[in-house]
Amino acid sequence: MDHKHVLRALSGLLIVLFVAMISSTVVSVALPQIIGSLGGTQSQYTWVVTATLLASTASTPIWGKLADLFNKKLLLQIAIGIFVVASLGAGFAQNTPTLIGFRAVQGLGMGALQVLVQVILAAMISPKERGRYNGYLGAVMAVATVGGPLLGGAITDVDWLGWRWCFFIALPFTVVASVILARTLHLEDVRRPDTKVDYWGASLIAAGVSLLLLWVTFVDNDFAWISWQTGAMLAGTVVLLGAAVVVESKVSQPVIPLHVIKRRDPALAIVASLAVGMAMFGGAVFLGQYFQIGRGKSPTQAGLLTIPLMAGVLLASTVAGRLVSRTGKVKPFILAGTVILAGGFFGLATIDAHTSLVVVGAWMFLVGTGVGMSMQNLVLVLQNTVPLHELGAASGAITFFRSLGGTIGVSVLGAVLANSVSGRIADGLRKLGIDGAAGAAGGGSGTLDVKGMPAPVQAVVRGAYGDATGHIFLIAAFIALVGILAAAFLTPTTLRDSVDLAESAPxxxxxxxxxxxxxxxxxxxxxxxxxxxxxxxxxxxxxxxx
Structure with missing residues (x-):
C-alpha cells in the first residue's frame, strides 16, 4: 500500500483506536451518577471498572496471537461488532449487574481493537516508515486517555444527554470507521494450514492475569496487604502463570512467544513499557483527582487543566515519529523520552495544594513529552526484531505488559495516596477539635462529598489531597528511572526497511x-x-x- 492508501486506511484505524481508548476513561467522572441512577452498591461501583479492565488486559495477548493465525481484517471487524453490541447493552442497562456484564464484553472488544490496530499497521508498513504513523497512534491514545474524563464530565452535565451517552457516543464513530475500513483496508491473506490455537496457554494466561488484577483491585480495601487472602491470590497467580510458561515453552505456536520476549532488546522494551504505561494511566487518574479535590475544580475544569499533558504527548509523539522514520534510529528518542518523563515526575513530586497551576502545567507537559517520545517507539523496538508471522503475538505481548504495568501502578499509587490522605485528614481534624477517625476513613475510601462540608473541614480535606499527591509522583519518578536504565541498555540499531524480517535478513x-x-x-x-x-x-x- 502506498502512502495515500495507507492514510485512508489509517483514518479508520485511528477512529476505532480512539473509541476503544476513550471508552475505558469516559465513564470515570460519570460513575457516581451511573451507580446512583441504577441503585448500585460501592462494591458494584468497583466492578464496573474492574470487569472491563480484567477482560481487556487478559485478552490482549490472545487477540494478538489470533492475528498471526487468522485474517486480520476479519478479526478487526469481529472486534468492532463485539464492541458495538456491548456498548449498546451497557447504555440500555437497567440494573448494575447487567451493566457490569456488558462492560466485561466491552473490555474484550477494547482489548482486541487496541492490539489489532497496531498489528495491522505493522503488516502494512516497514518499521522505519512506521515511525511517523506510530506517532499518530500515540497522539490518538493520549487524547483519548486524557480527554475521556473531560468528555464524560461534559456529557453528564448536559441534562438532555445524560450518563447513557457515555456509552452511546462511540457508536456513530465506530460505524463510520467500519465503512472506511471496509473500503480502504486491503491486506494479503496468508493461508496457514498448520494453524494451531494454544487453548491451554491462553486459558492459563487469562486466569493468572485475572487473579493478579483481582488482588490488585481489592488489596488494602477489602483485605490487608499481609493477609491470607493476599497469600492465596498471589500463590495462585504464581502457579497459574508458571504453568502458562511451561505450556508456552512446549507448544509450536504459543500465545506469547517466549523466544522473542526473552531476548535482550524485546525484554528491555517490555521493562521500559511498564514504566511508561504507569505514567500514561496513573498521570491522568491522579492529576484529575488532584484538580477536583485538592484544588476545588469541577470535572470539566479538571479535564481542561490536563491539556498540557495531552499537548505534550500529541506534539512529542508526532515529531519523534517523523524523526524516527527519517533517521531510522529509535534508541535516542526512547532514552531522551524516559529522561524527560522522570524529570517531569520529579517536578510533579514538588506540588502541593497551593502550587501555581502554571508550574503544574509545565511539569505535566514534560511528562506528556516523555510519554510521547517513548511509548509507541518501544513497540517499534519489539516489532523490528520479529518476522511478519509473529508480529501479532509480539505486539500483543508488549501491549499486554504496558497495560498490566499501568494497572498495577495505579493501584499501588492509589493505596499510597489513600493512606497518606487518611493520616493528613485525621491530623487536620484533630487540630480543629474534631474526632479524626471518621475523616480518616472517609478520606481513604475516596467517597467524601467535599462541597457539602463546612468550610474549615473543606480546607483540611483539600489540603490533604493537594499535599499528598506530590508524594505518589515521587514514587512514579523512581519507577521512571527503571525505564531510563532499560532504555540505556537497548542495542543502537537501525530500523529495517522491509515489512517482513525475511526480506532483509542476511x-x-x-x-x-x-x-x-x-x-x-x-x-x-x-x-x-x-x-x-x-x-x-x-x-x-x-x-x-x-
Missing amino acids: AAVAPGTTTDGGTVPGGPPTDTAPSGGRGPDEGRAKTPVS
Whole structure:
C-alpha cells in the first residue's frame, strides 16, 4: 500500500483506536451518577471498572496471537461488532449487574481493537516508515486517555444527554470507521494450514492475569496487604502463570512467544513499557483527582487543566515519529523520552495544594513529552526484531505488559495516596477539635462529598489531597528511572526497511535460528531467506482480501 492508501486506511484505524481508548476513561467522572441512577452498591461501583479492565488486559495477548493465525481484517471487524453490541447493552442497562456484564464484553472488544490496530499497521508498513504513523497512534491514545474524563464530565452535565451517552457516543464513530475500513483496508491473506490455537496457554494466561488484577483491585480495601487472602491470590497467580510458561515453552505456536520476549532488546522494551504505561494511566487518574479535590475544580475544569499533558504527548509523539522514520534510529528518542518523563515526575513530586497551576502545567507537559517520545517507539523496538508471522503475538505481548504495568501502578499509587490522605485528614481534624477517625476513613475510601462540608473541614480535606499527591509522583519518578536504565541498555540499531524480517535478513543464518541467534521452536527457520529470495510464506496460497 502506498502512502495515500495507507492514510485512508489509517483514518479508520485511528477512529476505532480512539473509541476503544476513550471508552475505558469516559465513564470515570460519570460513575457516581451511573451507580446512583441504577441503585448500585460501592462494591458494584468497583466492578464496573474492574470487569472491563480484567477482560481487556487478559485478552490482549490472545487477540494478538489470533492475528498471526487468522485474517486480520476479519478479526478487526469481529472486534468492532463485539464492541458495538456491548456498548449498546451497557447504555440500555437497567440494573448494575447487567451493566457490569456488558462492560466485561466491552473490555474484550477494547482489548482486541487496541492490539489489532497496531498489528495491522505493522503488516502494512516497514518499521522505519512506521515511525511517523506510530506517532499518530500515540497522539490518538493520549487524547483519548486524557480527554475521556473531560468528555464524560461534559456529557453528564448536559441534562438532555445524560450518563447513557457515555456509552452511546462511540457508536456513530465506530460505524463510520467500519465503512472506511471496509473500503480502504486491503491486506494479503496468508493461508496457514498448520494453524494451531494454544487453548491451554491462553486459558492459563487469562486466569493468572485475572487473579493478579483481582488482588490488585481489592488489596488494602477489602483485605490487608499481609493477609491470607493476599497469600492465596498471589500463590495462585504464581502457579497459574508458571504453568502458562511451561505450556508456552512446549507448544509450536504459543500465545506469547517466549523466544522473542526473552531476548535482550524485546525484554528491555517490555521493562521500559511498564514504566511508561504507569505514567500514561496513573498521570491522568491522579492529576484529575488532584484538580477536583485538592484544588476545588469541577470535572470539566479538571479535564481542561490536563491539556498540557495531552499537548505534550500529541506534539512529542508526532515529531519523534517523523524523526524516527527519517533517521531510522529509535534508541535516542526512547532514552531522551524516559529522561524527560522522570524529570517531569520529579517536578510533579514538588506540588502541593497551593502550587501555581502554571508550574503544574509545565511539569505535566514534560511528562506528556516523555510519554510521547517513548511509548509507541518501544513497540517499534519489539516489532523490528520479529518476522511478519509473529508480529501479532509480539505486539500483543508488549501491549499486554504496558497495560498490566499501568494497572498495577495505579493501584499501588492509589493505596499510597489513600493512606497518606487518611493520616493528613485525621491530623487536620484533630487540630480543629474534631474526632479524626471518621475523616480518616472517609478520606481513604475516596467517597467524601467535599462541597457539602463546612468550610474549615473543606480546607483540611483539600489540603490533604493537594499535599499528598506530590508524594505518589515521587514514587512514579523512581519507577521512571527503571525505564531510563532499560532504555540505556537497548542495542543502537537501525530500523529495517522491509515489512517482513525475511526480506532483509542476511543469507548466512544457521538453520533453526533467528537472525539474532535466538532459536525458533517447533520447526525449521522462518526468517533465513536472503534478501530478494523466497520468504517464509512464499509458496503458500495467498488470497487478497478486499
